[in-house]
Amino acid sequence: MHIEVQALNKWFGSYHAVKDVHFSVEPGQLIGLLGPSGGGKTSVLRMLAGLEHPDSGEIRFHGKRVNEVPPQERGIGFVFQHYALFKHMTVFENIAFGLKIQKWPKDRIGYRVSELMELTGLSGVEKRYPHQLSGGQRQRVAFARALAPEPQLLLLDEPFAAIDAKIRKELRSWLKELIDRVGITSIFVTHDQDEAIEVADEIMIISQGRVEQKGTPWDIYKSPQTPFVAEFIGESTILANVHQLKGYEATVEWPSVKALIRPEYIEIGKRGELRLPSASESGRVKALHFRGSEWMIEVEVGSLTLKTYRSLESSTLQVGDEVQVLVHRVYLFNENDSWVMENHLKEDPMPIHI
Structure with a gap:
């Protein structure tokens, strides 16, 4: 029908x-x-x-x-x-x-x-x-x-x-x-x-x-x-100050713009594990949550707290460990529009309008 x-x-x-x-x-x-x-x-x-x-x-x-x-x-x-x-x-x-x-x-x-x-x-x-x-x-x-x-x-x-x-x-x-x-x-x-x-x-x-x-x-x-869909679907972190992250310093020019970061777009590892160390920054493990098939990790980067996943096959992290954190992309949105922004220190720095 x-x-x-x-x-x-x-x-x-x-x-x-x-x-x-x-x-x-x-x-x-x-x-x-x-x-x-x-x-x-x-x-x-x-x-x-x-x-x-x-x-x-x-x-x-x-x-x-x-x-x-x-x-x-x-x-x-x-x-x-x-x-x-x-x-x-x-x-x-x-x-x-x-x-x-x-x-x-x-x-x-x-x-x-x-x-x-x-x-x-x-x-x-x-x-x-x-x-x-x-x-x-x-x-x-x-x-x-x-x-x-x-x-x-x-x-x-x-x-x-x-x-x-x-x-x-x-x-x-x-x-x-x-x-x-x-x-x-x-x-x-x-x-x-x-x-x-x-x-x-x-x-x-x-x-x-x-x-x-x-x-x-x-x-x-x-x-x-829409901003609602960006926030509603999937697990994510909402930030009003994403410009504090390396690779996004100049991306936000309007006070009304917020950023949504999905866990799978954040890479975390001990020193030497990440593929693009120049685009990463230092963080500290705040909390670990066992999800059965993976770990959900809360990591502090400066004044920000982000959430990401880590495979059970990777080396084990502990609360308080110093790690490297790479945020590959974020969703930027205001009341009327949404964009995807890639980390500008990576190969593709152009924003993708959605």
Whole structure:
């Protein structure tokens, strides 16, 4: 299904929840709506589903305006955050529920439910009740039930929020593979960056009711288009005095400009380890945080505190160690614009406008 949203607005009393939102989704895409709580993500999803009515703007499915079309006629499957399974029904009956409402023939219902049980890895549990299933299995039942009527659009409202961390990671990969196999256009809401980056073909970042940026996870990460996106995506350090760092002395000319530095763009090492010692400066290890696959290191450079990563394969650092620090690039931004700036002591000193 091709989706087009134009100038969408939604008010709840005096609160302007969704502000002039525009976007389009191509058939078969998996889109993640990402942003802070209260940013408007779920309101957008509910308007697509027909559960909320927009105060202005248009929603079009395959070019047809659907603003006044009731939810049951939009060809949508909806997966809720807390499963919303019927406790008194078996797995089979839960998945078949929508098909019975639509008066599918009994033999066709049996075939469709069996097909979905196999597709979602639930074969063998069709006679169990929800309380007899794990959290991951219950969510798979919710996915199967949403897919049963063969919808053209699948909407998911924080589908993994009620599941523990280990199962959540497993279900991310499973959902991505499932959507690819089914080929259905899908939109899911999340506030988890890792989840959006791992699962979505494209991410749409929403804050304070507005779409800040839409693009692939990689494009958004490497080229944030607004100050909010630059600060929201990834771990970073925000500085108002980046001119104190070697290689950036003359880059900031306006008091309103701040710098964002991502950990992976900072190189740290003991003396003699760095490739460009002339562009580095002295620092001291302030704190070490073990992350399982790497170390997160806080390092003091003059009056600044920066965060960076260090591989477990590298020599071990200790709090108080003197190190060399090389900041390869920074994001500069003000209220209206953003730039990427390379360390001017390196080979490419030119700023990259984004």
